[in-house]
Amino acid sequence: MVEPVHVAIIYYSSTGTIHTLAQAAAEGAGKAGATVRLRKVAETAPPEAVSAKPEWDRHLKDTADIAEASHNDLDWADAVLFGTPTRYGNPASQLRAFIDTTGPLWFQGKLADKVYSAFTSSSTAHGGQESTLLALANTFCHWGGIIVPPGYTDPIQFQSGNPYGTSHVAGDGPPGEVILQAARHQARRVVDIAAYLRAGRAA
Numbered sequence: 001m002v003e004p005v006h007v008a009i010i011y012y013s014s015t016g017t018i019h020t021l022a023q024a025a026a027e028g029a030g031k032a033g034a035t036v037r038l039r040k041v042a043e044t045a046p047p048e049a050v051s052a053k054p055e056w057d058r059h060l061k062d063t064a065d066i067a068e069a070s071h072n073d074l075d076w077a078d079a080v081l082f083g084t085p086t087r088y089g090n091p092a093s094q095l096r097a098f099i100d101t102t103g104p105l106w107f108q109g110k111l112a113d114k115v116y117s118a119f120t121s122s123s124t125a126h127g128g129q130e131s132t133l134l135a136l137a138n139t140f141c142h143w144g145g146i147i148v149p150p151g152y153t154d155p156i157q158f159q160s161g162n163p164y165g166t167s168h169v170a171g172d173g174p175p176g177e178v179i180l181q182a183a184r185h186q187a188r189r190v191v192d193i194a195a196y197l198r199a200g201r202a203a
Contacts, residue, residue, distance in 0.1 A: 005194045007034040007187070008073045011083030012041045012094040015055040017121045017170045018083045019063060021183045024175070025081050025119065025166075028184030032191035037076070039069035041098040069098055071105055079115035079148075079194040081187060082136055085170070086120050089128030090135050099139055112144030115194040119166040119183060121175075129167040148193045150186040157182065 007029045013019035019040075026038045043050065043060060051057050074080060084091040091099075105111050118136045122129050133149075140147050151163045160166065160182035168175045175183075 005032075005034040005191050005198065006037075006076055006078045007191060007194070008037045008039060008069075008077035008080045009083065009187075010039045010041065010069045010073065010080060010095075010098070012085070012092045012098075013063075013083070014045075014059065014085065014092075015053070015170075016059045016062075017168060017175065018085055018119070019059065020175050021119050021121070021166060021168065021179070022081075022083045024180040024183035025083070025187040028187035029081075029191050031184070032188040033195075034079075034187075034191045037073055038066065039073050040066045041069050041094050044094050044097055071102065074102065074105055075110050077114060078198065079117075079190045081190060082116070082118045084118070084120055084132065084136070086122040086128040086132040089131040091120075091132055102143075106143055109144075113197075114143075114145055115148050115190055115197065116140040116143070116145040117148050117150075117165060117186060117190045119186065121168040121170045123169070123171045125169050125171075127169070129162060130164050133162075133164040133167070146193070146197070148190050150182065150189055153189060154185045156185055 009022050011022040026036045029036045084095040118133050120132045159178045166183040166186050168179045
């Protein structure tokens with residue numbers, strides 16, 4: 001029996017938008033037959049900053065039961081989807097802080113030859129979504145990863161509109177069904193490509 005593809009979904013979410021997309025991605029990967037680990041990165045903002053924004057404080061408490069990402073999750077995974085809100089056109093510092101600890105894995109070659117993909121959100125339209133995803137691609141290149149974007153590989157992509165990765169305008173409200181379908185499709189595509197790679201290596 002072929003072992004399922006291992007997918008780690010590692011994300012940072014302050015008020016819940018990226019968490020919602022991460023859950024949709026986990027659903028898509030699971031339905032594609034993968035074994036999934038949903039992991040959040042540690043909150044590094046000072047408590048006074050978090051408590052000053054009720055929705056931030058509430059989301060942190062609501063997701064207290066979700067395990068924090070570790071190097072083991074990256075080592076275990078055949079494929080990794082990273083989720084982050086955009087911060088001035090870049091990934092959130094919380095996610096970067098986690099990524100910046102991965103030097104030992106990179107040095108041992110344990111991050112190479114895995115499939116990587118990413119999703120994001122911004123407060124406004126054109127608020128740095130594509131530049132945030134491309135910034136993460138820089139890291140994937142350094143790792144020697146195989147970048148798998150959603151492209152226009154499913155009809156839903158012509159509605160969601162971002163071939164770089166699922167993205168949402170948080171200022172418009174919570175993610176709707178089109179965006180959630182796009183996240184599920186992106187995760188399914190990641191699983192499919194990771195499965196093809198595994199089969200090729202075994203052949």
